[in-house]
Structures are given as C-alpha cells and as structure tokens.
Amino acid sequence: MTEPGVEVSVVLPAYNEADTIEETVRTTLETLDAFLPAGSYEVIVAEDGCEDETPEIAARLAAEDDRVRHFHSDERLGRGGALNAAFRAAEGETLAYFDTDLATDMRHLEQLIESVRSGDADLATGSRWIPGEHADRPAKRGIPSRGFNLAVRGLLGSELRDHQCGFKAFSREAFETLVDEVEDEHWFWDTEMLVRAQRRGFTVEEFPVEWTPKGDSKVDLVRDVFGMGSQILRCFWEFNVSPYANRRTGTVVGVLLSVVAFALMFVYIDVGAFVDAVGDADPALVAAGAVVYLTSWPLRGLRYRDILAELGYRESTWFLTGAVFISQTGNLVIPARAGDAIRAYVVKARRGIPYTTGFASLTVERVYDLLTITVLAGGVLVALTAFAPDTVAELAATAAGEGLAGQESQAVQQAVVVASAVGVIAVAAVVAIVWSARSDTNYVRRVVEWASDDSYTELVASVFEQFVGDIQRVAADGRAFARIGATSIVIWTIDVATALLVFLAFGLDVALVSLLAVGFFAVSVGNLAKVIPGPPGGIGIYEAAFAAIVSTLLPVSFGLALGVAIVDHIVKNVVTVAGGAASMTWLNVSLTEAVEGDEADLSADAAPVEE
Known part of the structure; x- marks a missing residue:
C-alpha cells in the first residue's frame, strides 16, 4: 500500500527492461529523495506485456521498498496505453514519466517535477532542440525527429520544439481532462497530449535538457510512417477540417470539385487544338459516343457489386455506380489517382463496409482493369506480328520517336515505356495474387515483422492481412474471377466503341476491321500509359500514345489523330464529371462523416452474405 501523503507519482514505462530496470528504479528513488520529503512520492514500474524477467524484478522491488509499485499487464497495451x-x-497530484534508459540527465528531474508541483505549469517537457543543453543526436535519429516535429508544428499548430522527448510531467487535472480525448495509445500518445493541452489553454513549460542516446534505436517503418504519420493526419483532420464540414458542405465541395475537374482539362491541353478538332467533328456522332460511354457505368457498378459480394457484402448496383462515379471524378481533380480513396469513404459512410475491404475491392478492380487492357493490347500486337510484321516495325520506329517533333517524341517514348511496364506489372500482380490465394503461408505478417519490431506491428499486420485476404478471396473463386473478368472486357470494349464513334465523327474513311484493331490497341496502350501519376484530368500522356499509334497504323496525320484523342478524352471526362456531380447530390456525400465512420447516420447497414 502507498502512503496517504503521496504528492508525486513517477511512472517508468518498461518493456523487456530486465537488464536495466533495477538500476533505473534505484537511481530514480535516489534522485527524488534528494528534493522531495520522505513519503511524498512513489515510483510505478508499468511493465507492458514483457517477455523477459522484468515482471519478476519489478515485483521484487515493490516487495522490498514501499515507495515502489508494480503495474503489470499480461498483454501489450502500447506505450501510451501503459502510461x-x-x-x-x-x-499523486503531479504525474511524471521518463524513459527507463535514462537518456535524459537525471539532474533535470527536479525542474521537471517542480514546474508542475509548484503550479507554474500544467505540463512540463524536456526538449533536445532548445539551445542551452547538449543533445548528442546522430543523423539517423536527428533528421527524422526534426522532420516529425516540423510536421507537428506546421500541421497541428504546436508551439513546442520537441514533442517526442521521453521526459514529461502533468498535473492530475490536466491529465484527467485530456486523457479521454487522446486516441493514440502508442508512440504518438505524448505528442497528442501536448498538442491537445495547448489547444485547451493549459500552460506547457518546455525546457532544454542534456540528452544522450542509449541503445540501438532506428527509424521504424511501421511506427514512424504508418503510426506517427497517420496520427498527425488524423489530428489535422479533426482540428482543421471536421469542425467546418457536414453533409451540406461536403456536397457543395464535391460539386465544385467536379467543375474544377472539367476546367482542369483546358489547362493541360491546347485550347486552340481543341476548338479546331471540335469544329471538324460531327456533333451527333460525338454525342452518340457520350451516350455509348454512359452505358459502361452501370456495368462498372455491377462489377463492383460482384467484387463486394465475394467479400461478404451485398449492395445495390445503382448505389455502387454512384460511388464509382464519385471516385472517378475525384481522380480527375486529385493527382496520382488518389481520388480512388473517396470510394472507400463512401461505402464506409453509407454502408459500413470496412476501409480495408473498401481498399481491397478497389485493388481488385484496378488489377482487372489493367489486366484487361493489357490483354486487349497484347492480343492486337500478337495479331499484327503474325499478319503484318511490317506494321510492327513501323510501330517500333514510332515508339522510338522517329518522325516526330521533339516534344511529341518525348511524350510518345514515355507513353510506350510506361505502358509496357504497367502491362508487365499487371500480369505479375495477377499471378502473385492467384498464387498467394492458394498458399497457406502468411507472407504478409512475415514482411511486416521484418520491417518493424515495434508495438504497432500487430495492429498494422492485422490490417494488411485483412486487406490481402480480401483480395485473395476473390482470386480463389474461379467462377467469380471469370465473371468479373468478362464484365471488365465488356466495359473496356464500350470504352473503345466510344473512341471509334469519335473517329467516325471526324469523317475518316477507314476500313472497319482496321479501325477496330487500331481502336483497341490505341485505347488500351493509352490507358496503360496514363496509370502513372500525371496532371489532374489525365490529359497528355493518353493523347500522345493514342495519336502516335493511330498515325502509324492508319493514313491519318499525327495532328488529326491528336484531335480525335482530345475529343475522345473530353467526352469521357464530361460524362464522368456530370455523373460524379449527380451522384454526390443524390448520395449527399459528406467526407467528414465518411472519415469518422459515423455509423449512427448510415442510410443502411452492411449486410454480410450468408454462406
């Protein structure tokens, strides 16, 4: 039992510290005894699911000295959870902790505790980045630390210089006010405490400390990237976006983004070339192309429905068509196809489908798209090799940039290289997914544990296991794999048919067989090429690849082929933007609700498929 007069409680978070914990406890007691009255303090060893002899040592120390307490946990709580x-x-009314390796010089302990115990500050923290003391930080630790602190200051509005130093104290009032607000229970815990304390108006004292690194610490992929980085973004969203967003503002912003998406098309293309191209085209056939392209969208919703059904969720085709429209509109606005993530938000917000399943289903869809257009392009190329080898030679010359202007040549060469690489990756991805679906070995956990030995490992491994498992479930069902593949072929055939109608709109007199072959090849290679992140709207590399192939295989000039490509792409983007705006209005999408996963406002609950 602790004495009733305890004013200060010092917690030593310990995980597998059998070699050092006894000396750390004795040093802590000696330091506290030098400036605090007897019986006014306690030292708590918070050992967190240790796998060595730390629990036994801590229990013995507590039995030998009534100033020492032992807090035991059979399972890992995480650093923040243990604290x-x-x-x-x-x-105690004054709560302090520091790292058990005693990297911070213990002569600073009195200042840390007295800053809070005296009432001058609500929280106190040591800093390795304030001039005044020495912090021997090697580059592999110092550079990531400075980057982290810069991100916290810039994104979360903190005024502190060092958020990670394991040398902090809190008043009981401040701790109890903040603890239920802090969501992280791992390495970001104390940073979130400090940031929220400042936002709450608590006084935080930061003072320089002498700090010497102990042990072999390293930058940890899981902890530092997935853990700390995602927590900074979570807090940024909560502090700076969530308070100002609701369903109404989400819908308005979505519609405005659709307008921006359309406007961006005219930033990345030659407006004069576009006007000339449209002036030469038959508007009725261009409109017909738009109608034909529109018919592919319900099929996209149907395909996505089949993918989700394999993962255990039944949803309506029309709802999923709207979700696909919204995410594709986002891709026109947000670089690097990051708009795909919006669909995971939509199905989470409106149907409660987990984010891991949402992203896994997107991955499956993308693999099918890439595999389909790779097969289409490859099929045409094989046919040309067999029946028209001279044409293949001409294509090779065009791919090398021969006969084109400097800028056109560079764009075409880039398109060919990217399309080839993406095609190979698509085929390899399918092989890997199908092979892994038939393997009992847990490669995901092996990779994650190889990359990290941090307490975040279990959490991240479980998330990735679910993600990969969902992909494998679709790949393991041969009939579903074939059915979804067949739908993908129809979708991309409609995409090609749209381009062919635009061809005809320009009055080109070309044999139908040649037009079909060229259309499938040009559209497929163009779409493979634009997979690599480029400017919003995707204008540029698609047109370059499309025009180069068409002008090589058909009696059409590069300039005219470029005009066809521009009109074809704009027709498809206009349909996408219009459908995205309508879907955002219909579904009343709020990205805030989606990110927070507010299940209270779900329009329908997820319905797992019964086996």
Whole structure:
C-alpha cells in the first residue's frame, strides 16, 4: 500500500527492461529523495506485456521498498496505453514519466517535477532542440525527429520544439481532462497530449535538457510512417477540417470539385487544338459516343457489386455506380489517382463496409482493369506480328520517336515505356495474387515483422492481412474471377466503341476491321500509359500514345489523330464529371462523416452474405 501523503507519482514505462530496470528504479528513488520529503512520492514500474524477467524484478522491488509499485499487464497495451493505466492508478497530484534508459540527465528531474508541483505549469517537457543543453543526436535519429516535429508544428499548430522527448510531467487535472480525448495509445500518445493541452489553454513549460542516446534505436517503418504519420493526419483532420464540414458542405465541395475537374482539362491541353478538332467533328456522332460511354457505368457498378459480394457484402448496383462515379471524378481533380480513396469513404459512410475491404475491392478492380487492357493490347500486337510484321516495325520506329517533333517524341517514348511496364506489372500482380490465394503461408505478417519490431506491428499486420485476404478471396473463386473478368472486357470494349464513334465523327474513311484493331490497341496502350501519376484530368500522356499509334497504323496525320484523342478524352471526362456531380447530390456525400465512420447516420447497414 502507498502512503496517504503521496504528492508525486513517477511512472517508468518498461518493456523487456530486465537488464536495466533495477538500476533505473534505484537511481530514480535516489534522485527524488534528494528534493522531495520522505513519503511524498512513489515510483510505478508499468511493465507492458514483457517477455523477459522484468515482471519478476519489478515485483521484487515493490516487495522490498514501499515507495515502489508494480503495474503489470499480461498483454501489450502500447506505450501510451501503459502510461494511461499507470497514471490512473497513481496516487499523486503531479504525474511524471521518463524513459527507463535514462537518456535524459537525471539532474533535470527536479525542474521537471517542480514546474508542475509548484503550479507554474500544467505540463512540463524536456526538449533536445532548445539551445542551452547538449543533445548528442546522430543523423539517423536527428533528421527524422526534426522532420516529425516540423510536421507537428506546421500541421497541428504546436508551439513546442520537441514533442517526442521521453521526459514529461502533468498535473492530475490536466491529465484527467485530456486523457479521454487522446486516441493514440502508442508512440504518438505524448505528442497528442501536448498538442491537445495547448489547444485547451493549459500552460506547457518546455525546457532544454542534456540528452544522450542509449541503445540501438532506428527509424521504424511501421511506427514512424504508418503510426506517427497517420496520427498527425488524423489530428489535422479533426482540428482543421471536421469542425467546418457536414453533409451540406461536403456536397457543395464535391460539386465544385467536379467543375474544377472539367476546367482542369483546358489547362493541360491546347485550347486552340481543341476548338479546331471540335469544329471538324460531327456533333451527333460525338454525342452518340457520350451516350455509348454512359452505358459502361452501370456495368462498372455491377462489377463492383460482384467484387463486394465475394467479400461478404451485398449492395445495390445503382448505389455502387454512384460511388464509382464519385471516385472517378475525384481522380480527375486529385493527382496520382488518389481520388480512388473517396470510394472507400463512401461505402464506409453509407454502408459500413470496412476501409480495408473498401481498399481491397478497389485493388481488385484496378488489377482487372489493367489486366484487361493489357490483354486487349497484347492480343492486337500478337495479331499484327503474325499478319503484318511490317506494321510492327513501323510501330517500333514510332515508339522510338522517329518522325516526330521533339516534344511529341518525348511524350510518345514515355507513353510506350510506361505502358509496357504497367502491362508487365499487371500480369505479375495477377499471378502473385492467384498464387498467394492458394498458399497457406502468411507472407504478409512475415514482411511486416521484418520491417518493424515495434508495438504497432500487430495492429498494422492485422490490417494488411485483412486487406490481402480480401483480395485473395476473390482470386480463389474461379467462377467469380471469370465473371468479373468478362464484365471488365465488356466495359473496356464500350470504352473503345466510344473512341471509334469519335473517329467516325471526324469523317475518316477507314476500313472497319482496321479501325477496330487500331481502336483497341490505341485505347488500351493509352490507358496503360496514363496509370502513372500525371496532371489532374489525365490529359497528355493518353493523347500522345493514342495519336502516335493511330498515325502509324492508319493514313491519318499525327495532328488529326491528336484531335480525335482530345475529343475522345473530353467526352469521357464530361460524362464522368456530370455523373460524379449527380451522384454526390443524390448520395449527399459528406467526407467528414465518411472519415469518422459515423455509423449512427448510415442510410443502411452492411449486410454480410450468408454462406
């Protein structure tokens, strides 16, 4: 039992510290005894699911000295979780902790505790980046730390210089006010505490400390990238976006983004070339192309429905068509096809489908798209090789940029290289997915554990396991794999048919067989080429590849082929933008609700498929 007069509680978070914990406890007691009255403090060893002899050592120390308490956990709580539990059980009104490796010089402990105990500050923290003391930080630790602190200051509005130093103290009032607001229970815990304290108006004292690195710390992929980085973004969203967003603003912003998407098309193309191209085209056939292209969207919704059904969720085709429209509109606005993530938000917000399943279903869809257009392009190329080898030679010359102007040549060469690489990757991805679906070995966990030994590993491994498992479930069902593949072929055939109608709109007199072959090849290669992130709207590399192939295989000039490509792409983008705007209005999308996963406002609950 602790004495009733305890004023200060010092927590030592410990995980597998058998070699050092006894010396750390004794050093802590000696330091506290030098400036605090006897019986006014306690030292709590918060050992967090240790796998060595730390629990036995801590229990012995607590039995030998009534100033020492032992907080035990059979399972890993995470650094923040262990601190939360220990501080809640602590007796003191002043709560402090520091890393058990004693990297921070213990002569600073009195200043840390007295800053809070005296009432001058609500929180106190040591800093390795304030001039005044020495912090021997090697580059592999210093550079990531400075980057992290810069991100916290810039994105979260903190005024502190060092958020990660494991040398902090809190008043009981500040801790109890903040602890339920802090969501992270791992390495970001103390950073979030400091940031929220400043936003709440608590006084935070930051002072320089002498700090010497101990042990072999390293930049950890899982902890630093997936853990710390995602937590900074979570807090940024909560502090700066969520308070100002609701369903109404989400819908308005979505519609405005659709307008921006259309406007961006005219930033990345030659407006004069576009006007000339449209002036030469038959508007009725261009409109017919738009109508034909529109028919592919319900098929996209149907395909996505089949993918989700394999993952255990039944949803309506029309709802999913709207979700696809919204995400594709986002891709026209947001570089690097990051708009795909919006669809995961929509199906989570409106149907409660987990984010891992949402992203896995998107991955499956993308693999099918890439595989389909690779097969279409490859099929035409094989046919040309067999029946028209001279034409293949001409294509090779065009791919090398022969006969084209400097800028056109560069764009065409880039398109060919990218399309070839993406095609190979698509085929390899399918082989890997199908092979892994038939393997019992858990490669996901092996890779994650190889990349990290941090407490985040279990969390991240489980998320990736679910993600990969969802992909494998679709690949393991041969009939579903074939059915979804057949739908993909129809979708991309309609895409090609749209381009062919635009061809005809320009009055080109070309044999139908040649037009079909060239259309499939040009559209497929163009779409493979634009997979690599480019400017919003995707204008540029698609047109370059399309025009180069058409002008090589058909009696059409490069300039005229470029005009056809521009009109074809704009027709498709206009349909996408219009459908996206209508779908955002219909579904009343709020990205805030989607990110927070507010299930109270779901329009319908997810319905797992019964086996």
